[in-house]
Amino acid sequence: MSTNGRKKAIIYSLLLLLAIAAPLVVRDEYHRHIMVMCGIWVIAALALNLILGYAGQLNLAHGTFFGIGAYATGLLMQKAGIPFWGALPLGCLITAFMGVVTGIPTLRTKGHYFPIATMCLGIAIYYVIARWDDFTGGARGLFGLPRPEAIPLPFGKEISFDSTIACYYLVLVFVLVTIVVISRLVRSLTGKRLIAIRGNEDLAQSLGINTMRDKVMCFTISTFFAGLAGGVFAAYMGTLMAENAHFLVSFEMLLFVMIGGVATIAGPVVGGIVIPLLTEELQFLGGMRLVVFGLILILTIRFLPFGIVGGLRMAAMRIAGRGGKTQ
Amino acid sequence: MLGSIYAMVALGLTLIYGILNIPNFAHGALYMIGAYMAFFAITSFSAPYWLGLIVAMVILFVIGMLVERLAFRPLYDKPLINSFIVAVGLILIFENGALAIWGPEFRQIPPLSDAVIRVLGTTITMQRIIVIITAILLIVAVHLFIKKTRLGAAIEATSQNREGAQLMGINVRLMGGITFGIGTALAAVAAVLVAPILLIYPMMGAPVIGMAFVIIIIGGMGSFFGAVLGGYLIGLLETLVSSYVTNYFTEAIIFGLLVVVLAIKPTGLFGKEH
Numbered sequence: 001m002s003t004n005g006r007k008k009a010i011i012y013s014l015l016l017l018l019a020i021a022a023p024l025v026v027r028d029e030y031h032r033h034i035m036v037m038c039g040i041w042v043i044a045a046l047a048l049n050l051i052l053g054y055a056g057q058l059n060l061a062h063g064t065f066f067g068i069g070a071y072a073t074g075l076l077m078q079k080a081g082i083p084f085w086g087a088l089p090l091g092c093l094i095t096a097f098m099g100v101v102t103g104i105p106t107l108r109t110k111g112h113y114f115p116i117a118t119m120c121l122g123i124a125i126y127y128v129i130a131r132w133d134d135f136t137g138g139a140r141g142l143f144g145l146p147r148p149e150a151i152p153l154p155f156g157k158e159i160s161f162d163s164t165i166a167c168y169y170l171v172l173v174f175v176l177v178t179i180v181v182i183s184r185l186v187r188s189l190t191g192k193r194l195i196a197i198r199g200n201e202d203l204a205q206s207l208g209i210n211t212m213r214d215k216v217m218c219f220t221i222s223t224f225f226a227g228l229a230g231g232v233f234a235a236y237m238g239t240l241m242a243e244n245a246h247f248l249v250s251f252e253m254l255l256f257v258m259i260g261g262v263a264t265i266a267g268p269v270v271g272g273i274v275i276p277l278l279t280e281e282l283q284f285l286g287g288m289r290l291v292v293f294g295l296i297l298i299l300t301i302r303f304l305p306f307g308i309v310g311g312l313r314m315a316a317m318r319i320a321g322r323g324g325k326t327q
Numbered sequence: 328m329l330g331s332i333y334a335m336v337a338l339g340l341t342l343i344y345g346i347l348n349i350p351n352f353a354h355g356a357l358y359m360i361g362a363y364m365a366f367f368a369i370t371s372f373s374a375p376y377w378l379g380l381i382v383a384m385v386i387l388f389v390i391g392m393l394v395e396r397l398a399f400r401p402l403y404d405k406p407l408i409n410s411f412i413v414a415v416g417l418i419l420i421f422e423n424g425a426l427a428i429w430g431p432e433f434r435q436i437p438p439l440s441d442a443v444i445r446v447l448g449t450t451i452t453m454q455r456i457i458v459i460i461t462a463i464l465l466i467v468a469v470h471l472f473i474k475k476t477r478l479g480a481a482i483e484a485t486s487q488n489r490e491g492a493q494l495m496g497i498n499v500r501l502m503g504g505i506t507f508g509i510g511t512a513l514a515a516v517a518a519v520l521v522a523p524i525l526l527i528y529p530m531m532g533a534p535v536i537g538m539a540f541v542i543i544i545i546g547g548m549g550s551f552f553g554a555v556l557g558g559y560l561i562g563l564l565e566t567l568v569s570s571y572v573t574n575y576f577t578e579a580i581i582f583g584l585l586v587v588v589l590a591i592k593p594t595g596l597f598g599k600e601h
Binding site for chain 1: 344348350352398401402405407408409411412413415416417418419420423424426427533534537540541544548575576578579581582583585586587589590593594
């Protein structure tokens with residue numbers, strides 16, 4: 001067990017070093033930009049995985065919460081003149097608040113009703129954002145959002161976020177925070193309760209678990225991190241379009257989680273990195289890219305229900321000769 | 328008019344749900360494909376309107392059966408969530424495929440008749456009357472089909488008790504495929520009927536499918552009359568809200584209403600406990 005733990009620690013440190021060194025190796029701005037985007041998607045995918053993978057609730061409004069976080073942060077910066085470092089946490093809190101308000105009625109539903117209710121919710125909020133011209137800029141979007149303000153350091157130095165590489169490290173810090181918080185959460189007793197709810201909600205309830213409280217809490221945390229990804233996205237991109245809150249965004253995040261590997265911490269990380277990179281590689285397919293991803297999604301569900309990470313684990317176990325069963 | 332369209336789309340959705348227990352999120356995407364099929368039949372092959380409608384219906388019936396066979400059938404004994412995600416995959420395929428092949432531009436099927444009729448002091452276009460009458464005829468036809476024919480009875484039996492139906496020698500898998508085909512064909516008809524009034528574009532299914540889900544939740548999932556009644560109710564409500572309250576936030580108000588309904592009764596207004 002302890003050698004296993006040490007092995008894991010070594011692997012994680014190597015991966016972290018790789019993540020830190022990556023933008024130093026990749027020198028052109030465009031690829032650095034894609035790496036920043038990957039980081040933002042990883043945060044959002046980890047958040048979706050929390051509610052989908054662990055609590056077993058398919059939230060089809062996840063992309064909408066990403067959009068709410070982005071618009072909340074962007075509007076706080078632009079209309080209220082609040083600096084990024086204040087607007088971001090406020091934006092996350094607003095998103096989480098929306099999560100509580102919408103989660104309490106929708107999470108009362110079970111089975112089929114929850115994805116349907118959240119899909120309807122996502123469509124409704126998208127139309128509000130796209131049509132509320134005076135407030136959100138409507139279909140034209142929001143422009144000229146400022147980048148995060150520089151962090152002052154002693155001796156008159158500062159960390160400024162004008163360059164892509166600085167933004168990359170900022171996003172990397174947020175990714176690490178997200179990974180630590182979510183992996184601690186799913187390993188805690190609460191995480192076990194969530195998994196019990198995923199397995200059989202009625203049974204979990206009969207064992208004395210307050211399933212509603214746990215689901216709402218999980219949903220709130222999930223939307224909080226979706227808002228975080230959105231807020232960082234807003235400040236990094238500088239512009240927001242209603243399309244950033246479209247329900248198709250939820251579908252893309254679902255791709256990251258499912259193809260990466262649902263119900264693992266590594267899965268959304270892998271998915272959030274591999275799929276955007278693959279998207280770049282498949283540029284030549286033009287509009288057919290998402291068609292290909294749709295097909296990949298369906299085939300993944302059928303043949304590799306735990307995605308890339310689940311598949312790799314299964315392969316590793318086979319090689320180790322312990323029989324090939326996950327979970 | 329809107330109510331008729333919603334009633335047909337919701338009816339297709341609820342039929343599929345009744346048999347296969349899948350909320351088919353891709354229903355709106357298939358609705359959109361139906362509109363394009365008729366559009367090309369009418370404009371490229373200069374087919375008359377009614378022929379275009381029938382062509383779209385037949386093609387979508389076949390596509391519906393194929394979708395059921397290839398995408399959903401392998402997942403029957405798997406967790407429900409897998410079917411949901413497969414439906415999302417289908418949306419990605421159909422909507423982006425349509426966008427890539429046919430482009431984002433809006434298209435319109437020329438209306439069957441431009442005539443305007445005065446009824447009780449208000450005016451209504453002929454096309455709207457055609458939509459309303461066709462929808463009613465079709466809904467009655469589907470009802471009669473289910474209640475009066477052997478095949479319809481087999482479908483109803485399958486939706487009521489899958490194992491029981493299988494014991495009686497009904498091919499439940501085939502029933503699933505046929506129902507999926509019929510449901511999809513209904514969506515196609517709705518799309519073709521509304522196409523001369525609204526426009527055809529790759530994302531046209533999204534607002535309609537959202538409404539259709541609101542309807543079948545309110546009407547009780549799997550319920551025939553719930554879907555029809557709910558369709559007309561929501562259509563009327565949408566028209567009232569957009570003419571008397573706000574034109575901008577109609578969807579938000581109706582979806583908000585749904586959330587309120589679910590908060591009060593998590594299985595929908597007429598839904599059974601499960």
